[in-house]
Amino acid sequence: MCRYATGPNSHYVCLPCRSAFKRSPRPEREHPCPRCGRPMTDAGFDLAMPRRRDDAGWRTLAAVLRSGLTFHSCGCEGPGFRPRSWAEVRERQLAAEQLGVPEREALARWDPWREEREPGAAARPGRPTGRRGS
Secondary structure, eight states, rough: OOOTTOOEEEEEEEEETTTTEEEEEOOOOOOOOOTOOOEEEEEEOOOOOTTTTTHHHHHHHHHHHTOOOOOOOOOOOOOOOOOSSSSHHHHHHHHHHHHHHHHHHHHHHTHHHHTOOEEEEEEEOHHHHTTOOO
8 A cells, every 4th residue: 555545744845935834735725835925836745855044955946846846656666866966956957958858857867868767667776766765
């Protein structure tokens, strides 16, 4: 059974305030930021929030969310690769520009210069699979 079958709260992020709150994803409605009143972005269940003073962490998170990637998954295998540093974001943006692939696709790749394998294929050796405990 999937870890999220019972429906946990999702992380909602306000990028201008650098704040996040857990809210129920149901019902489908807008969740305003308690600090500024702007609509918050549903970032998903598997998000590890950067500290408020971590400029590079928030810049990285903003780039990922603005590209359309989120941290939603059923909890079995995680959401897949997401950049954790600004250097990883910049490398993937450069690869997207040079290879002519959408930025969202390049940001989700382990190796930005190679096309990903078919879904369900084994992970590259030496890289974490996104699963806990492995």
